[in-house]
Ligand SMILES: NC(=O)c1ccc[n+]([C@@H]2O[C@H](COP(=O)([O-])OP(=O)(O)OC[C@H]3O[C@@H](n4cnc5c(N)ncnc54)[C@H](O)[C@@H]3O)[C@@H](O)[C@H]2O)c1
Ligand SMILES: O=C(O)C(=O)C[C@@H](O)[C@H](O)[C@H](O)COP(=O)(O)O
């Protein structure tokens with residue numbers, strides 16, 4: 001996929017950083033690291049997973065080595081279960097053994113799992129060292145931007161983490177050509193989320209262009225990724241630490257994270273669980289007086305992207321309800337839900353009754369039975 005390079009900026013004062021999006025960027029990684037001031041006297045550590053390593057690790061290692069950097073690499077098992085304190089501890093050990101110091105950078109080469117995990121290592125090793133995101137999934141247009149980094153606890157997603165912004169997001173879209181179709185679909189879930197929370201026209205565009213996006217049409221894909229990154233960057237710039245506005249990026253996540261934890265990490269991909277969560281949120285929104293057709297249109301969009309919109313019959317409603325109590329938006333005894341009011345607009349609501357959520361969960365199961 002050969003394309004022009006676009007650079008967006010996450011505006012965070014002296015911690016602002018570029019998101020560079022284009023084809024062939026792995027081949028010029030050293031130049032991009034230098035441009036953001038990563039020194040070459042201290043070793044760098046690339047963290048990647050065992051699916052991505054055979055595809056892109058050697059290319060990145062040799063580019064950086066040829067560019068004058070000293071590089072060590074750590075390969076973790078692919079999959080959500082890797083976002084754990086156990087793997088985190090292994091990576092800290094490898095960083096110490098490799099002699100990483102406070103001028104070193106950690107590079108995350110992979111999807112959101114590697115990005116969140118490596119970012120948490122970078123954010124805590126010696127109280128925080130430089131961090132570079134090198135995303136290789138569609139979903140990672142979301143996860144690589146904004147500095148939320150974490151590992152999971154068996155009881156709750158992303159429960160152990162920090163905010164640690166990267167200094168560069170280097171998004172080589174050529175890497176996306178090797179993504180398995182299920183991962184393509186899961187990534188598009190967060191793309192359409194950016195439309196559903198912020199930009200009605202973009203949500204409509206994702207719907208209209210679903211076949212092109214699913215087929216990895218380069219023009220459509222790059223437009224969608226740039227637009228998604230731009231929306232995320234705007235929101236993060238206005239509310240870096242989720243005091244208020246940033247919570248809207250959590251559309252579908254209260255239920256989605258509960259689904260991931262209750263099902264067992266990895267059974268539902270993150271983007272799949274979030275799609276079910278967004279369907280639930282749209283149903284809730286319509287019932288609370290949102291625009292007519294909100295639920296129906298959201299369902300059509302998600303289905304056009306071939307995403308799940310129902311829950312398996314055997315999913316335990318009360319287990320989901322308990323897991324939702326552990327959501328990071330739960331404050332002062334109140335659940336907070338991101339509820340659509342129309343396509344492209346959401347409210348942050350703390351007055352949703354638990355029974356309304358229970359009822360919606362049951363109805364999402366019923367829909368599967370009748371289809
Ligand atoms: N920090 C944030 O703001 C944020 C935002 C959204 C999601 N997340 C997190 O991101 C994670 C999901 O990320 P993901 O969907 O990228 O999952 P992932 O990192 O597990 O990647 C998906 C799968 O694709 C493989 N893969 C990655 N790149 C590939 C490529 N180019 N070619 C072939 N295979 C490739 C991986 O090995 C993995 O098996 C979840 O843990 C979620 O909580 C974080
Ligand atoms: O960046 C954010 O803010 C988001 O909410 C983006 C989400 O897509 C992402 O899954 C995030 O990791 C969820 O954050 P959490 O605070 O609910 O764990």
Ligand SMILES: [Zn+2]
Nearest residue numbers: 190253270274
């Ligand atoms: Zn998410």
